[in-house]
Amino acid sequence: MSYADQVFIDMCRDIIENGCSTEGEKVRPQWEDGTFAYTVKKFGVVNRYDLTKEFPAITLRRTGIKSAFDEILWIWQKKSNNIRDLNSHIWDEWADGDGSIGKAYGYQLGVKHEYKEGMMDQVDRVLYDLENNPYSRRIMTNIYVHQDLHEMALYPCAYSMTFNVTKKPDSPRLTLNAVLNQRSQDVLAANNWNVCQYALLLMMFAQVSGMEAGELLHVIADAHIYDRHIPLVKELISRETHDAPVVRLNPEIRSFYDFTVDDLSVENYVTGPQIKNIPIAV
Template structure:
């Protein structure tokens, strides 16, 4: 069975059985009809995935690997805040009349900063350090920029990546590991989407830096299930997990800026039916 399914089932069961219910409290999100969107939540959820063993895509329902890769590249490669540069419509609710989401996500990745070695944006700095200073303990990104929060249409949820390089015994290649810090995670709508995105990112960066992939650690401050999602989650986690798919990344690409969403595939990806019409709180 897929290890990602086991992690997801255990996390959801723990949230529902032992989480904090926010019903009756003052909450910011609302449903389309204007009613408060309450949650059951757990603080400080940490999930670990060994990417050298399998790719962490759920089989309980399908995760659209090309679409989540497209959003990842929109942020990390295009460094864009323009929804017209996305193939999906997942950001439409947070875009203004010009299709912009403010100084959020990709915008922050494109801001250049001064270092001793010169001017870099955050992505180029990560790639530079992985190639030139792989054992540095300072290889990280952060897009939760307080001075710009008032100009962001949505505060960043997944806001920081920390990269750490190790070397396995009897291996002639370095191993790339990463930690994603997330302040908030909608477990049904976005959990495995984010997991797959940053697993893809680690595979891409490892390939262009001539490394192998290691562990991906997902740290969530507030992991929550919305009240209207609970029945959907209960149905989902009753399903029998299937074998994990194999991950394929175009081996010809050696430049991070050359990857496209078509350079990733999940081979042998068998899943249960999709859960449709998931309501999204805004």
């Protein structure tokens, strides 16, 4: 099996067997029929993926890696908050009539801030430091901006990235690692989608900085499985598993802003069948 399969299976079993139920408590999410959406959850789940060994895609079911890539480009490269700049429809229910999701996600990454070196947004600051100050312990982003929360259609779930550079004794290149902080995650609907997204982001930043992509550490404050998802998860983690796919970026790309979805290749991705019509609590 892929390493990501093992991580996912162990995490789901732990949540179901040892998690805390919110049934009967005051919760915000509701199902489409208006009933409250309760969860079984674990606090402080930490998963680690080594990208030097394999790409962290599960094979229990197919993760839309190219669609995940398109969304991470929408947020981090286009710095857009408008779904008309996105090829998938996963954000449609949170957008207004003009396609905007408010001052969320890409909007925050595009806001320029004043530094000693000049005005830069958060993405350009990361790229600047990776080039000029790779051993800095201050290379990070944060899109959970309290003053703008009231103008966001959805509070950011994956809200912070911290980048850290190391060097292996036998390697001529530096290694770029990252911590993804997430306040909340719907494990069935979003876990591997987010893992693949931020693995790809790490790969892109490493490539344009002349580094090797290393470890992605994923910290989830509230990792939960919704009550109506539990039977689906139990069936999913009982499935046959396969080897991880081979995922590559176009090695000719040298600027982060030149990447397109066509620069991503996914090979030998063998998976179980997709789970269709997963109910989503909002």
